[in-house]
Amino acid sequence: MFKRIGNIIKGFFLRLIGSAERANPKALLEVEKENLRKQTTKFNTALASHAALVEDLKSRARKLDEQEEELRAKTAANLKAGNRAAAGQLALKLKQIGKSHDDVATQFEDAEKRYKELIRARDVSVREAKDRIEKVSRGINDMEVQKATAELNEMASSMVTTIGGSGDTLNRLEDMVEEERTKAAGRARVARDSMDMDDVKMAEAEKSAMEELALADFAAAEGIELAGGESAPEEDGGEGEDQGSKGTMGPSVSE
Structure with missing residues (x-):
């Protein structure tokens, strides 16, 4: 029972982690890039140790080669001088060193070959990993472009629907305004016609x-x-004139 509960909890967390990874693919890709860098660094460290071994074998082979040349010269010199015992000892030692030299040379060749194979394998693996990472990165970018395009299409579709709804509203408002304007014009005409x-x-x-x-x-x-030949009545004007004359001459006579 506890195992089943554990499986449920594990499945829940795996699903949660999977959802987080799906929601953040770029973050997951950066983690994989970092893992590749770490693995490459670790491999290069081991490769450097192997390269050090190759260099050590190469150095040992060079030293044995020098010893072999030196012993060969000494053995020949003692043999020519008649020192057979010394020459025999040197010859035996030369034979042993020659065998060691052959063994070291073989190890060096194998180590050098292995080193080159490791270099080739590392380069191929890193190149393949980088290609996969680049492919995934392009896929993520394409996915983002597709998502953005889908969102824009959805927004455009929503805008078309919204604008269509607004057009219906504007049409209704236009009909209402036209109806009210017609009613007002009718009332004005009725009021004008009712006047005497x-x-x-x-x-x-x-x-x-x-x-x-x-x-x-x-x-x-x-x-x-007045303009047009109109004037005040004559009798009224004559009387006024006489009265005016009398009124004017009256004070003069008095004086």
Whole structure:
């Protein structure tokens, strides 16, 4: 039972981690890049140790080669001088060193070959890993572009729907305004038609006649001839003239 509960908990956390990885692919890719750098560094460290071994074998082979040349010269010299015992000892030692030299040379060749194979394997592995990382990176970028395009398409579709709804609203508002305008124009026409225009015209005529009469009285009083040959009545004017003359001469006679 505890094992089953443990499996459920493990599955829950794995699903949670999977969701987090799916939501952040770039972060996961950066982790993989860092892992590749660490693995490459670790491999290079081991490769450096192997390269040190190769150099050590190479140095040992060089030293054995020098010893072999030296012993060969000494053995020949002692043999020519008649020192057979010394020459024999040197010859035996030369044979042992020659065997060691062959062994070291073989180890050096194998180590050098292995070193080159490791270098080649490292380069191939790193190149393949980088290619995969680059491919995944391009896939992530393409995924982001596709997501952005899908979001833009969804926004455009939503905008079209929204604008269409606003157009319907504007159409209804336009119909309402036109209806109210028509009603107002009808009311204005009814009000205008209900007015008695004859009374209005009569009132305007009376006002005009009264204005003309007032103007004639003013002109007669001031002795101004109206335009169009109209003037004040003659009898009224004569009487006024006589009265004016009498009024003017009266004070002179008195004086």
